[in-house]
Amino acid sequence: MSTHFDKTFRADPRFARKRVAGLTWFGIALILAGFVCIVFTAQNFIPLAEWAREGGEDSALVRNRMAGITPLVMIAIELVGIAWGVYLLIVGARPWHVAATGTRLRKRYYGFHLSDQTFSHEAHRRFATGDPSVFAPFPHQVDGGQTVVMIWTADADQTAFVGISWDQNRRRTHNLPLISHTGPRYQALDAALRNKLYKPLPDEHNPLLRPGTRPAD
Structure with missing residues (x-):
């Protein structure tokens, strides 16, 4: 697609x-x-x-x-x-896959959010942490929003990718660097998606808050 x-x-x-x-x-x-x-x-x-x-x-x-x-x-x-x-x-019929493993990317989220370019950079910073306690709850989508957030997972590889773009008037699209998460951060993002991004993820469901699972920054 x-x-x-x-x-x-x-x-x-x-x-x-x-x-x-x-x-x-x-x-x-x-x-x-x-x-x-x-x-x-x-x-x-x-x-x-x-x-x-x-x-x-x-x-x-x-x-x-x-x-x-x-x-x-x-x-x-x-x-x-x-x-x-x-x-x-x-x-x-030619969707994107992870080249090394052949795992198909599954689109998990596609949303349009606030039109302020500052918001897109702040969203990128929050998702880059991989911690639902930082990026969730995430604001609801808005009509005419110019910040595009897309999330894909390669579940067999335990890997997630977050793409954030600022789409100025649908003419000039600026993609911020693609974010990738593996291991506990993938599991945390997956849990947040299942819980709905606009809702806070309960601490007991956040893998990063379990003893011994939080990766070093």
């Missing part, structure tokens, strides 16, 4: 796109089904128009409009299916 951080991932040797067979075949099936349906609709345009007219309301005007619009709507839906299939083949 395309994200604000595709450019960051492409420039980082830790990540690579890898094709997923299931999504690839699904995309191919969508494209083929779309073309078959378009051919069927085109070849049966008049019968479909008559069927729509017969199923219309009593008004002759409504029946005529239904007759002309229904086949076109069907073709439009079929074109959308083809477009979605093409998207899957080009982007969706």
